[in-house]
Amino acid sequence: MPSLPHAQGLYDPAHEHDACGVAFVATMRGKPGRDIVDAALTVLENLDHRGAVGAETTTGDGAGLLSQMPHKLMAKVFTPLLPAGATMPEPGHYAVGLAFLPQGAHAAAAAMDGVDQIVAEEGLKVLAWRDLPIKPEPIGPTAKANMPTMRQVLITDPAGQLAGIDLDRRAYRVKKRALNQWDTYFCSLSARTLVYKGMLTTAQLEPFFPDLSDPDYETAIALVHSRFSTNTFPSWPLAQPFSHLAHNGEINTVMGNRNWLSARAGQMESDLIGAIAPLRPICAPGESDSASFNSVLELLHLAGRSMPHAMLMMIPQAWENNTEMDQSIRDFYEYHDTVQEAWDGPAAMAFTDGTLVGATLDRNGLRPGRYWVTKDGLVVMASEAGVLDIPQDQVVRKGRLEPGRMFLVDTAAGRIVENHEVKLALAARQPYGEWVKQYTVRLDELPPREHVDYSFESVVRRQLMFGYSDEELRLILSPMALTAAEPIGSMGNDTPLAVLSDRPRLLFDYFNQLFAQVTNPPLDAIREEMVTSLATAIGPMPNLLAEDPEHARKLVLPFPVLDNESLAKIMRIARYKQRSGGFTSITIRGLYRVAGGGAALKARLDEICQEVDQAVAEGTSFIILSDRESNADLAPIPSLLLVGAVHHHLLRNRTRTQIGLVVEAGDVREVHHVALLTGYGAAAINPYLAMESVEKLARQGDLGDISEAKA
Numbered sequence: 001m002p003s004l005p006h007a008q009g010l011y012d013p014a015h016e017h018d019a020c021g022v023a024f025v026a027t028m029r030g031k032p033g034r035d036i037v038d039a040a041l042t043v044l045e046n047l048d049h050r051g052a053v054g055a056e057t058t059t060g061d062g063a064g065l066l067s068q069m070p071h072k073l074m075a076k077v078f079t080p081l082l083p084a085g086a087t088m089p090e091p092g093h094y095a096v097g098l099a100f101l102p103q104g105a106h107a108a109a110a111a112m113d114g115v116d117q118i119v120a121e122e123g124l125k126v127l128a129w130r131d132l133p134i135k136p137e138p139i140g141p142t143a144k145a146n147m148p149t150m151r152q153v154l155i156t157d158p159a160g161q162l163a164g165i166d167l168d169r170r171a172y173r174v175k176k177r178a179l180n181q182w183d184t185y186f187c188s189l190s191a192r193t194l195v196y197k198g199m200l201t202t203a204q205l206e207p208f209f210p211d212l213s214d215p216d217y218e219t220a221i222a223l224v225h226s227r228f229s230t231n232t233f234p235s236w237p238l239a240q241p242f243s244h245l246a247h248n249g250e251i252n253t254v255m256g257n258r259n260w261l262s263a264r265a266g267q268m269e270s271d272l273i274g275a276i277a278p279l280r281p282i283c284a285p286g287e288s289d290s291a292s293f294n295s296v297l298e299l300l301h302l303a304g305r306s307m308p309h310a311m312l313m314m315i316p317q318a319w320e321n322n323t324e325m326d327q328s329i330r331d332f333y334e335y336h337d338t339v340q341e342a343w344d345g346p347a348a349m350a351f352t353d354g355t356l357v358g359a360t361l362d363r364n365g366l367r368p369g370r371y372w373v374t375k376d377g378l379v380v381m382a383s384e385a386g387v388l389d390i391p392q393d394q395v396v397r398k399g400r401l402e403p404g405r406m407f408l409v410d411t412a413a414g415r416i417v418e419n420h421e422v423k424l425a426l427a428a429r430q431p432y433g434e435w436v437k438q439y440t441v442r443l444d445e446l447p448p449r450e451h452v453d454y455s456f457e458s459v460v461r462r463q464l465m466f467g468y469s470d471e472e473l474r475l476i477l478s479p480m481a482l483t484a485a486e487p488i489g490s491m492g493n494d495t496p497l498a499v500l501s502d503r504p505r506l507l508f509d510y511f512n513q514l515f516a517q518v519t520n521p522p523l524d525a526i527r528e529e530m531v532t533s534l535a536t537a538i539g540p541m542p543n544l545l546a547e548d549p550e551h552a553r554k555l556v557l558p559f560p561v562l563d564n565e566s567l568a569k570i571m572r573i574a575r576y577k578q579r580s581g582g583f584t585s586i587t588i589r590g591l592y593r594v595a596g597g598g599a600a601l602k603a604r605l606d607e608i609c610q611e612v613d614q615a616v617a618e619g620t621s622f623i624i625l626s627d628r629e630s631n632a633d634l635a636p637i638p639s640l641l642l643v644g645a646v647h648h649h650l651l652r653n654r655t656r657t658q659i660g661l662v663v664e665a666g667d668v669r670e671v672h673h674v675a676l677l678t679g680y681g682a683a684a685i686n687p688y689l690a691m692e693s694v695e696k697l698a699r700q701g702d703l704g705d706i707s708e709a710k711a
Contacts, residue, residue, distance in 0.1 A: 031220070073214050078127070244301065266654025267544070273545075314340075328433065346367045561684070
């Protein structure tokens with residue numbers, strides 16, 4: 001996909017983010033019209049200040065329009081290009097897509113031939129390629145230099161059996177394979193929708209694409225986007241809208257979301273879409289966070305879920321601490337929390353499948369959205385007020401998007417579907433509550449384990465083993481034990497960076513925290529308790545694309561940090577019989593013979609990966625990677641190295657989602673350590689030596705009158 005520069009010097013494309021303006025215009029009158037396109041283009045120009053340009057004011061970060069398939073226009077422009085004797089198919093029985101082909105006549109022709117072959121292999125037929133009329137004169141030199149070769153393609157099912165979303169599913173295969181095999185990016189390839197977009201300013205979009213000025217361009221839905229690619233390089237493919245979506249904000253969890261999607265790839269199957277392997281990767285390299293979100297949304301939708309269903313899976317409402325929510329909706333969210341993790345904002349998302357069009361905010365609601373409904377059925381939603389001049393006496397309803405709530409318009413039925421109605425209907429699709437009740441096991445429900453007190457000498461010996469310092473006990477562990485909060489220092493850190501230090505350092509010290517790029521305040525888990533939760537569900541992850549009760553077979557932990565008794569429950573979970581959920585666990589020791597040095601460490605990691613493979617083959621639910629029982633001969637493997645080695649070994653074998661990883665580690669004593677282990681694949685962490693050290697401090701009276709258990 002023609003996109004961003006390669007990593008070079010201090011630039012890394014992995015750090016790209018964007019924040020933009022988004023809007024849609026739709027009508028509930030029951031028929032498409034040219035007026036919707038005109039209104040959307042006006043809205044887009046009024047969102048110009050939300051986009052950006054560089055030093056070249058004629059090179060924009062991106063602008064685009066997504067609409068229903070304009071059949072009258074497509075029939076007019078493609079009919080002269082059809083083979084002799086062929087006629088334009090009926091609406092829904094053909095797919096059209098705007099292809100960004102490689103630059104250069106020879107490369108573009110080769111890519112078109114490659115796409116023709118892929119279309120034939122997928123059982124479809126190319127009826128015509130169209131040289132898309134464009135007027136590039138007004139755009140800047142940078143945009144021109146990066147401009148792909150643009151063509152539109154018309155494809156259909158020669159058997160005449162596929163139409164609508166069924167044709168879209170087959171066209172999706174063509175689109176993904178064309179990108180993977182021929183570096184050809186389709187803005188959209190659909191029987192239901194059509195996208196025009198590019199590395200343009202909002203005012204350039206319509207003149208650049210003359211199709212957008214054609215009187216026969218009619219639609220009932222038009223979704224527009226003005227891009228501001230903060231601290232990034234703009235590109236033609238990353239302009240929005242995408243095939244189903246336009247986004248204002250950023251996905252701060254995108255790295256984890258992409259990684260877990262990749263981990264699930266080996267388990268993905270879909271009778272509706274067909275073999276997934278030729279379509280991987282689902283999230284292409286170089287995609288922005290918004291593009292990745294669209295890729296997964298499209299996959300979930302085409303695999304059988306409605307657009308609102310897929311959106312609520314990916315951006316769930318804050319349900320965990322909402323006591324006023326209907327139980328059936330809570331059950332819906334709780335079940336889907338076991339299916340996949342949330343894609344967390346800040347995010348204002350506008351979306352469409354060609355009939356339904358809507359918008360939603362993330363659970364925090366940190367991006368704006370306003371909507372208006374007029375007497376004649378016009379609906380306008382945008383990032384701000386004032387994008388379209390609407391006489392106030394024509395407005396019958398207006399409001400704002402709210403955190404976790406969905407605003408949805410059904411253009412076929414000619415009505416607004418209320419948030420509660422959408423969610424009640426989705427919650428009634430399956431017995432989600434019964435699935436959760438039957439298959440989900442909660443750690444708190446398991447019988448308590450006896451607390452083990454370790455001797456003073458045992459704790460000191462292991463503190464020496466793991467390199468604890470008096471400063472860590474006083475300035476890190478003691479404040480956490482006294483205040484239940486992460487310690488904060490005001491004087492900064494004057495120790496050398498680990499990579500430049502001449503002293504032995506923990507592996508954790510070589511990593512720094514990832515921060516959000518733009519204007520996102522840090523979350524406060526106490527003051528924002530309603531919208532935050534640290535509960536986690538661990539266990540095997542079945543096929544993401546199937547709505548299966550087995551997804552709910554998870555062990556729910558209220559907190560990712562486990563005390564020793566909680567870990568003991570997991571270690572012995574198979575002994576609880578009726579309450580075990582069928583889970584089993586195994587403990588694998590992360591120890592190596594210190595006399596063998598680095599070679600022995602590497603050999604032991606290879607052995608551990610073999611032990612993990614055997615556990616997976618035997619159907620084990622949880623693997624506990626432990627560095628307990630270290631001594632003068634057996635040294636602990638750094639827990640981050642241990643988790644990373646196992647996690648990536650399982651990813652390479654495509655078995656990562658069949659197992660849950662829990663870590664029992666003596667080297668963990670800071671919040672940063674826990675965050676790193678979580679980021680590298682651990683579902684839960686037991687920092688046993690930190691826990692035992694705090695007990696020792698309390699026993700000695702170093703924590704005042706705080707009890708050992710409370711500390």
